[in-house]
Amino acid sequence: KMADHTDSTEGSSPPKQDSIVASMMQNPQVLAALQEQLGRVIGTSSGYIESLPKAVQRRIKALKNVQVSCMNLEAEFYRDVHALECKYAEKFKALYEKRDSVVNGEYEPTEEECEWESDEEDGDEKDENSEQKLSNELKDKASLDENKVDTETLPEDVRGIPEFWLTAMKNVDHIADMIQEHDEPILKNLKSIDLKFIDEEKSLEDSSEESMEGNMGFILEFHFTPNAYFNNSVLTKTYKLSCEVDKDTPFAFEGPEITTTAGHSPYMSCSAI
Numbered sequence: 001k002m003a004d005h006t007d008s009t010e011g012s013s014p015p016k017q018d019s020i021v022a023s024m025m026q027n028p029q030v031l032a033a034l035q036e037q038l039g040r041v042i043g044t045s046s047g048y049i050e051s052l053p054k055a056v057q058r059r060i061k062a063l064k065n066v067q068v069s070c071m072n073l074e075a076e077f078y079r080d081v082h083a084l085e086c087k088y089a090e091k092f093k094a095l096y097e098k099r100d101s102v103v104n105g106e107y108e109p110t111e112e113e114c115e116w117e118s119d120e121e122d123g124d125e126k127d128e129n130s131e132q133k134l135s136n137e138l139k140d141k142a143s144l145d146e147n148k149v150d151t152e153t154l155p156e157d158v159r160g161i162p163e164f165w166l167t168a169m170k171n172v173d174h175i176a177d178m179i180q181e182h183d184e185p186i187l188k189n190l191k192s193i194d195l196k197f198i199d200e201e202k203s204l205e206d207s208s209e210e211s212m213e214g215n216m217g218f219i220l221e222f223h224f225t226p227n228a229y230f231n232n233s234v235l236t237k238t239y240k241l242s243c244e245v246d247k248d249t250p251f252a253f254e255g256p257e258i259t260t261t262a263g264h265s266p267y268m269s270c271s272a273i
Contacts, residue, residue, distance in 0.1 A: 028258040035252065071245045071253045078243045078256050082216050086197045100192045105159025165190040185229070192223040198240070216241040216256060220263075237263035 049057060101107035154162060166187040169175045179187070198217035217240040224233055240260040245253045 028261055032257060032259065035257075036249065068245065068250045071250055074255070075243050075245050075253065079216065082197070082241075082243070082256070086199065089195070089197050096194070103161050103164045104191050163188050165193065186224075186227070189224045189227040189229070190222060191225050192221075194221040194223070195219070196221065198238075216243055232264065235264040237261065 049060060052060075098107070102109060166179075166184060169187065170179060196219040198219065199215040217238065219239070220237045222235045222237075224230075224235070226233070238261065239258050241256045242259045243256045
């Protein structure tokens with residue numbers, strides 16, 4: 001039995017080691033270093049090109065220059081996209097502020113604002129996809145049931161939408177996987193998330209390569225109600241982006257990369273935040 005137990009666990013990593021590896025793989029600096037090393041490996045010659053006729057090798061070099069030009073143009077495209085995000089962030093601002101006011105009970109929507117097409121649909125209306133729609137609705141309901149707020153304890157005159165952000169995040173697959181049990185009491189106090197783009201005041205016309213270089217990025221602001229976990233009402237996380245084609249490893253370019261991060265962690269002591 002002891003031998004069987006040993007065989008079944010052979011080759012598996014200890015839980016603590018797995019946790020360390022998972023933590024490292026979420027570190028932008030570690031990922032950037034790995035990507036750089038992989039880029040160098042990818043660029044290592046297999047000897048095939050060197051075996052081709054000189055005239056063919058010459059044409060391949062020309063194609064490499066064309067590809068680098070394409071990547072530089074792609075980098076310019078991403079910088080323009082960032083400038084557009086900055087431009088539209090201001091337009092979204094009023095809508096997000098209204099959402100926050102409803103969620104936090106600062107504004108009660110009018111009857112007209114509460115009208116929603118699905119609430120007025122005829123229950124007897126049928127279509128060829130009715131069975132599939134019912135199946136999808138049941139799946140959605142099951143997903144929501146797993147993460148729903150305990151409504152039995154809520155008073156009828158409850159303000160806003162309780163635990164809105166925790167519920168929303170738990171229903172987004174790639175975010176839900178990151179939320180651990182000890183995170184939930186903290187996230188129940190989350191009342192707003194703001195996204196601010198770095199260099200937001202720049203217009204699309206002013207988004208030249210020189211003006212945007214080194215200025216790409218965004219800031220996440222997490223606004224909390226007073227709670228027992230930390231004194232700060234706002235926790236921030238800043239992300240700086242790079243969108244430059246590396247001259248040494250140009251073919252490793254895949255778009256904007258997070259180069260640095262800075263900000264608060266709720267698991268630091270209050271005095272350290």
